[in-house]
Amino acid sequence: MSNDRITHVTDDTFEQEVRNADRPVLLDFWAQWCGPCKALAPVLDNVAEDYAGTLKVVKMDVDQNRETPAKYGIRGIPSLLLFKDGQVMASKTGAMNKPQVASFIDGVLRE
DSSP states (O other): OOOTTEEEOOTTTHIIIIITOSSOEEEEEEOTTOHHHHHHHHHHHHHHHHTTTTOEEEEEETTTOOHHHHHTTOOSSSEEEEEETTEEEEEEESOOOHHHHHHHHHHHHTO
C-alpha cells in the first residue's frame, strides 16, 4: 500500500499539502480497518500514476486525524474530495473502480 506518488497527510500538514497545492488534489479519507478503503487503494495507485504532474493524490487516515475529517463532514469512508485552487469542487463516498474515479476526476478538471 505504498506508492511514492501518493502523499500521506495529517491534520498538521493538510493546509500545506492540500489547500496550498500548486495543482488539483484528490484526497482520500480512509482507515486501516476499512475493507472498501483497501479495495480502493490499488485504484488510487493507478490514478496517481495516470495523472502524475496533473493531479496530486493524497490520503488521510481518519483514525489518526480527527480535525480535518470533521471539518469536511466526513461520515463514511472511503470518501474522496477533489480540491482545485484550495476549494472542494466535488466529493464521492464509497468504493469505486478506476473508470469511475477517472470519470469523477475528469468531470471536475474539465470545468
